[in-house]
Amino acid sequence: MSTDPLSLTLSALAHPARRSMLATLTTGELTVSELAAPFDMTGPAVTKHLKVLERAGLIERLRDAQRRPCRLRAKPLKDVFLLIRPYQKFWDESFDRLEEYLAEQADGSQPTEQNG
Amino acid sequence: MSTDPLSLTLSALAHPARRSMLATLTTGELTVSELAAPFDMTGPAVTKHLKVLERAGLIERLRDAQRRPCRLRAKPLKDVFLLIRPYQKFWDESFDRLEEYLAEQADGSQPTEQNG
DNA sequence: TTTTTATGTTACCATATGGTTAATTAACCA
DNA sequence: TGGTTAATTAACCATATGGTAACATAAAAA
Structure with a gap:
């Protein structure tokens, strides 16, 4: 493991x-x-x-x-949150939450390992 | 498993x-x-x-x-996000992100299994 | 047709997970 | 002392994980 x-x-x-x-x-x-x-x-x-x-x-x-x-x-959960957050723009393909998508783009966050 | x-x-x-x-x-x-x-x-x-x-x-x-x-x-990641989000108020004990804490309180979300 | 490329399957291994029962430790109470 | 409660340890089992080497299949390239 x-x-x-x-x-x-x-x-x-x-x-x-x-x-x-x-x-x-x-x-x-x-x-x-x-x-x-x-x-x-x-x-x-x-x-x-x-x-x-x-x-x-x-x-x-x-x-x-x-x-x-x-x-x-709860602190370790923060790192899970940081891992997941950059994928937010991918999980709703219809992009109906466009604000969030653009906000992510603006702050330039990209999903990367070890970690976002 | x-x-x-x-x-x-x-x-x-x-x-x-x-x-x-x-x-x-x-x-x-x-x-x-x-x-x-x-x-x-x-x-x-x-x-x-x-x-x-x-x-x-x-x-x-x-x-x-x-x-x-x-x-x-990425869709399954949304459920991880929903699982984690309600813990956000617990992982920063200093509560320096008071807005988020109050927002969570307002929408009444509590960490529960199967899921947030 | 033969060869190469891309990927998967099979068989095997060591260790981890998730559970059990039985026994043990630790602390309190009478 | 002795008994009860709270929790852990020990020993065991079946299955899953994460890896390997060897072999098989599929499609393209020569």
Whole structure:
């Protein structure tokens, strides 16, 4: 697997359960059990998902007695945003959002790797 | 692996070579050899990367004699954009882009799975 | 027809992913 | 001490990923 930060972030996002966990964490810190509750999944499986998120820097682990609450760290998502944004002019072929297209042209941003 | 469209798109993006190929394709249609040129990679490896991109709907394969040119299809990236956008207010903790934060609040968008 | 070019398929390998059950650690409570 | 709760580790499994080398196919060029 690719171990550069952007690749780690993207593959962390490439699982519905992990995306759902991230979304849940926007409401605040949550324990592993709280995060696990909506899923039909054993504890170890949840632990593994959290490790993937942690390795990507998308969550931070804390301590509270025997609990290990998780906190959202959204910064890595900014690089995903910067990767995607230059493609905005390509995904709507009818160019009905012409303002955005022209704005992109004006600031000269082009999709490039490592990264926009 | 997860086979929902968004997961397929994100894992397709989770490799530097594939991101680089996509970026290159913004200049227009390219053959497999042209795409492969910058990489120290054998033919089969390139074919596999292209299949991952094709499965995610990020490229389209064409025919031109013995060539199979690739064309960028950026639409799936829009869903990545919609996934990421609601987190924008979280990744800059200093909230120095207050306008955007307030705009997001106004349109009531919250990060949720399946999707923003 | 033969050769070259462009690309794909097959078979194989090592490692990663995503899940399980069983056992273990860590901290609190009685 | 002993028991409960919270979470992780260990061991295992099936499948996917990312790469290789060797071979096969398709179309153009000589």
